[in-house]
Each structure stands twice: as structure tokens, then as C-alpha cells.
Amino acid sequence: MFTGIIRLKGQLLASEVGTAGGRLVIEAPGLQPHIGDSVAVAGVCLTVTASHGTRHHFDLAVETLARTTLGRLKAGDVVNLEPSLHLGDALDGHLVMGHVDATAEVVSLAPEGDGARLTLRLPGDIATLTAVKGSLSVDGVSLTVAALGPGETASFALLPYTLAETTLGLLKPGMSVNIEADVIARYVARSLSSVGGGPQG
Numbered sequence: 083m084f085t086g087i088i089r090l091k092g093q094l095l096a097s098e099v100g101t102a103g104g105r106l107v108i109e110a111p112g113l114q115p116h117i118g119d120s121v122a123v124a125g126v127c128l129t130v131t132a133s134h135g136t137r138h139h140f141d142l143a144v145e146t147l148a149r150t151t152l153g154r155l156k157a158g159d160v161v162n163l164e165p166s167l168h169l170g171d172a173l174d175g176h177l178v179m180g181h182v183d184a185t186a187e188v189v190s191l192a193p194e195g196d197g198a199r200l201t202l203r204l205p206g207d208i209a210t211l212t213a214v215k216g217s218l219s220v221d222g223v224s225l226t227v228a229a230l231g232p233g234e235t236a237s238f239a240l241l242p243y244t245l246a247e248t249t250l251g252l253l254k255p256g257m258s259v260n261i262e263a264d265v266i267a268r269y270v271a272r273s274l275s276s277v278g279g280g281p282q283g
Contacts, residue, residue: 083167084122086175086217086224088248090163092123095137099153104142106152110163111136120166120180124249125222125260126150127166127180150182150260151221162222162248175224176217177265183208185258186220189235191250198245199228200253201237204261209234211263211271219262223248 092110108123115121115130115138122128126146132139147153155161166180167173186208189201202220204212209230212218216227218236225238245251253259 084127084164084178084180084222085167085171085173086164086178086219086222088162088164088223090165091160091247091249092138092163094155094157094159094161096157097153097155099142099147101144103144104147104153105131106140106142106155108138108140108161108163109136110138113138113163113165115165122162122164122166122178122180122222124150124152124155124161125178125180125219125262126152126182146182149184151185151258152260154258160249160252164222176219178219178222178224178262179265180222180262182219182260182262184261186261188253188255188257188259190255191240191253194239196242198240198251199237200225200240200250201231201235202259202261204234204236206234208261208263209236211267212236213267216267217264219260221249221259223250 090112092108095109096107098105119130128140184205186202186204191200228239229237
């Protein structure tokens with residue numbers, strides 16, 4: 083489990099992707115995991131399979147490649163990293179499982195005051211789980227929904243700190259990001275669907 087508060091970034095050194103899965107090697111001097119630890123990479127919960135100094139290896143399942151952007155990463159790309167929570171750690175963002183639901187398209191990243199406004203086009207099933215002032219994980223970053231718009235779009239107000247300390251400041255229109263709906267919204271929707279009062283999923 084994670085919080086969506088990003089304090090580390092890493093750089094992709096190598097990526098191998100095939101029909102049976104894939105593998106990532108990430109350079110991250112600030113990360114000190116043990117083999118078997120869980121780390122959220124761009125919001126995706128992955129297991130550390132090897133660690134050599136500042137270089138860390140992660141395997142990718144076929145499901146991960148199908149649902150996330152990780153299979154499209156190239157050497158040199160920067161990713162958000164978050165080690166998993168330990169019992170007693172502060173929960174500063176929201177409950178993030180690292181189980182990415184889908185990808186969303188970046189519509190715009192426009193300056194707004196000292197920060198910026200990020201607008202995403204969400205898949206329909208995720209749009210139904212999204213509410214103003216609710217939470218969404220975007221490439222592993224815990225964000226609050228500022229507004230919902232036409233065409234299943236959602237916008238977020240990004241602080242200067244978020245732009246500087248995460249990869250969100252690098253986004254451009256047409257790019258894809260990993261998104262995870264709020265876990266509470268997901269279970270409420272599932273409960274409603276079981277009695278015929280909400281979206282299926």
C-alpha cells in the first residue's frame with residue numbers, strides 16, 4: 083500500500099518487453115530496497131527482483147503491460163517512485179494500492195498562478211468513479227479532482243512543488259498516464275452494482 087506522496091524519482095536504464103512479460107532496470111540513488119520489497123513505479127506496484135547499489139530490477143507481468151504505460155518507457159525516461167508503507171507511517175495522501183486501473187490521455191497542462199492545471203481524458207469506467215474533491219492517483223501521485231468537464235475529462239490543480247518533484251511537470255498533450263481510482267469509490271460502486279444501482283465493474 084502507498085500514499086501517492088512522491089519523494090523519489092528514478093531514471094530508466096533498460097527495458098525488455100516481450101509477449102511473456104518484461105523487465106525494467108531503474109537507477110535510483112535514494113531508493114534502498116530489499117529483494118522482494120514493493121515499490122510503486124509510476125504508480126504501479128512492482129516487486130524488486132534484484133538490487134545492485136543504485137540499480138534496481140523489476141519484472142513486469144503481461145497484465146501490467148496491458149493496463150499501464152510501463153511497456154512504452156524508453157531508456158532515459160524518468161519515473162515517480164514510492165516505497166510501500168510500513169505500519170505506523172503517516173498517510174499524507176490517500177490510500178493507493180498500486181493496482182493501476184487504466185491509462186488516461188493528457189489533454190493539457192496549462193500554467194495557472196504559480197502552478198499549473200492538468201486536464202486528463204478518463205476512460206468511461208473510471209470517470210464514473212471520479213468526483214470533484216475526490217482523489218485519483220496519476221502516475222503514482224495523489225491528486226485531488228478540481229473539476230469535471232465534458233468528454234469525461236477531469237482537471238487537477240498542481241502546486242509548484244508537485245511540478246518540480248514529480249514527473250507531472252513533464253507531461254504534454256497526447257501523452258498517457260497511469261491512473262488508479264480511489265479504492266473506496268471502487269468498492270462503493272461495486273456494492274451498488276450488486277443491487278442494480280451503480281456501474282458494473
